[in-house]
Amino acid sequence: MGILQVKNLSLRFGGVVALDNVSFEVKEGEIFSLIGPNGAGKTSMLNCISGLYKPSDGEILFKGASITRLKPHRRTVLGIARAFQNIELFPHLSVLDNLMLGRHVRMKTGLLAGGLYWGKAQKEEVEHRRKVEEVIDFLELEHVRNVPVGTLSYGLQKRVEVGRALALEPELLLLDEPMAGMNNEEKEDMARYIIDIHEEKKTTIILIEHDMGVVMDLSNHIAVLDFGKLIAYGTPQEIQTNPRVIEAYLGEEHAV
Amino acid sequence: MRNPFVMQCGEFHVNYRQDMAIWKIARVRWRIFFIVLCFAAFPMLATDYIVGLATLCGIAAIGAIGLNILTGFTGQISIGVGAFLGVGGYTSAILTTKLGLSFWLAAPFAGLVTAIVGALFGIPSLRLKGLYLAIATLAAQVIILFVISRWDSVTGGTAGLVLNRPTIGSFVFMSEKSYYYLTFVILLLTTIFSLNLFRTRVGRAFIAVRDRDIAAEVIGIDLFKYKVLAFFVSSFFVGVAGALLGHYTMIVSPELYSISVSIEYLAMILVGGLGSIFGSIYGAAFITLMPVVLREVVNLLSGTFPGLEGILVGMKEVVFGLIIILFLVYEPEGLDKIWRNIKDYFRLWPFSY
Known part of the structure; x- marks a missing residue:
């Protein structure tokens, strides 16, 4: 059983559907990446996990217990930390x-x-x-x-x-684009820190990042969001060859 | 010659306790000790009038520190300080005159009652921010004053109540000097408590709420609890200041706690420096002494310019407003920042590069 389970999570703001029936599981001690084009709902997902947004439907389990209704500061006590x-x-x-x-x-x-x-x-x-x-x-x-x-x-x-x-x-560390706006050297440093955190402290990490090189190198598993829907889940190799991911990123005609 | 202002040289901290001290440098500690000593000794040399002014400054400083905890450190604007001073003053008045309690019990109790009233009016702060919260605390001001002036059987209505000076055994704090020392000790305790508060967990959480409330929530700070707590602590000190003021002037009546008092306290922390304990003290002294100095100036000039007095009599408010505007424009961080700038200048003096 994973340290964090997201079950059928939906988030709606009026008519806008930010997250649509998303389910995935994060295993203990892994680096799990959430990727997707701009506006796909990645940060909304993290906001649901850290408690800033209340999901319209669905459930979030942390170490087997539901945290869906907990206030943000209560989740912190359980060991969920976040970098914005x-x-x-x-x-x-x-x-x-x-x-x-x-x-x-x-x-x-x-x-x-x-x-x-x-x-x-x-x-x-x-x-x-x-x-x-x-x-x-x-x-x-x-x-x-x-x-x-x-x-x-x-x-x-x-x-x-x-x-x-x-x-x-923390037991679960949420990193929301820790390398955004950095130059290559700073990115390398940050990647090294993330690997060190993972290896030395055995912290489970959920990472949102746009730099695909970094994501593919660091992650154990990747989930891909597009327009609020989970379109793919798997290891970096699986994601790289997934036609739906290529379609979401590059457009339809590039899809094989 | 060694620069007398350079103090950091050769100061090494070998453990975290030393590094976390409020005043890390031995020479600075001596300086603070010396300043405190000066203030303790000064009534011996001054006239009763001056000592009385100093007492008023001290009382205002306690209230200003209270307000600064709420507005400067936690970022919750309050226009209800005047009324909270009133709650403190009236609680102490009622407890000492009607129930016969001694001042030493009544004053902390007044602080506690004010703290609870303050916390109660702080509850809307979870939903309201900035100007909206200011209006909500304005409501506190109006409601509390209304209750005070209408609840005749307890508060004596618009006539107010007459209080006694505190006593220990047969000694009465009747003289200006004795009351100065009483205020001085309480101000000292308030200052030390506040300085400690803001280097530990709860104080840091207050600042976190002020700077970024969303981040504060995510790192585990219960916003509601800490906002109400800030109102509680802040109002406690304001209440104690109110009790001290009541026993000093020996009268409490509704017009002493009007909204202009609230504005005056806000001006104190603005001029002194938001989010600075010592700034609150500087600001309190500045705003308390300003009308006095102004009057002296007018008196001085009226000999040479006879018509001036008539014009300058109404100038208090104008100067008051002008000073606040000047501070907001030129030094929003107040007197405390000016003092720090001076210290920083001399740190490198005479070679400022």
């Missing part, structure tokens, strides 16, 4: 604070304890700082640790975005 396509960092806070916020649900300090900063609260901050430093070390962010995120370059912000999701120590 459009950077959604907290621009006035330092890299360190952004990552510490990523650990929010792993910490306990309440209002009073935090305000007094005594004993346990202080110990907890230090303890989680250590965990955050591991992420900083992992993503090579040491030199910008104390810099407000808003002043960083685009590529670095993307990396912090991944770092914040990673700080949660």
Whole structure:
């Protein structure tokens, strides 16, 4: 049984059908890619998984339990973390604070304890700082640790975005176009980080990406969406030769 | 000669605890200690009038820190501070005069009651943002003032209530100096609490809600809980400030808590710096002292220009508005940012490259 199961999921906004009866399964410990042309419903899918959208129909199971009705922050507690396509960092806070916020649900300090900063609260901050430093070390962010995120370059912000999701120590990591707008070198770095996350931390990853080279190299399985419908599912080799995928990407006359 | 402003040289932190301190540099800690000492010693040298002004600044600073927690740090605009001050003042007044409680119980209780009222009016914040929330808190202002001025049997209606100064045993905080110290200690505690709050989990979550609420939700912050919590904490401090103010002026009446007070507090955190604890203190002092300074200037000039007094009497509001506009245009981050700029300049002085 997979770590995440999507069953007959539909999402409608009025008359617009964003997702139409989509079902797939993500196996534990794999890199699973969602691809498809612009507007195919990839980000909508992630929004349903992380709880920002409520699906009109269908069900989402995480480790066998339904999370369809859970609020976003409850899903985070279960171990689902997400990096956004459009950077959604907290621009006035330092890299360190952004990552510490990523650990929010792993910490306990309440209002009073935090305000007094005594004993346990202080110990907890230090303890989680250590965990955050591991992420900083992992993503090579040491030199910008104390810099407000808003002043960083685009590529670095993307990396912090991944770092914040990673700080949660998630079981399922949703990456929405982590390489969009990057040059080749930055893309290679990011791909290396993703592989490292996968291999060292055994995290299951759902990846949305437009760079087909990256997708084919990294993924164990790929699902292809087009106009909200799942048109193909399989290993990279299967997807590359699938006539419906070629049709969706290149148009009808190119289809064999 | 060594640049006296360079302090970072040779400062190494060998563990996370040192690195996470509020003031990381020993010399800065000494400076802060010295400043606190100065403020503790200053009533010995000043006249009662000046000490009284300082007390008012201190009380305003407690309220401004409260408002800044909500508006500056959590991003929820509130125009209801005036009324929340009133809730604090009236709660303390009712508890001490009608139920005979001591100030030391009544003041925290006033804070708690205000916090609960604030949290209640904060509930719409889940659905309402920005200007819409501002209007909702305006409703709080109107409703609370209406209740205060009409519930005669409890609040004394438009006439208000008369309060006593707090006492310890036989000692009454009657003199300006003693009340200054009371305010000073509470302001100190408020400041330390707030500074700590914003370097730990809950405070960071507040800032996250302000900066990007969607991302905050996805990293696991319960928006509703934290918005209401922000209203709660913020109103607690505003309530304590209200109680302190009530016992200082020894009277509470509805016109002391009008909407113009709310605007004044908003001006304090705007001028001082949104999202800055020390900014709230600077802003509170600035807005409290501005009319006083203005009056002094008018008095000074009226000798040479006799007609001036008549014109300048109505100038308070104009200057008030002008200052806010100037701050919004030239330094939206307020006095705190100006102070930081000055410090940054001297960090590299005299070779600023």
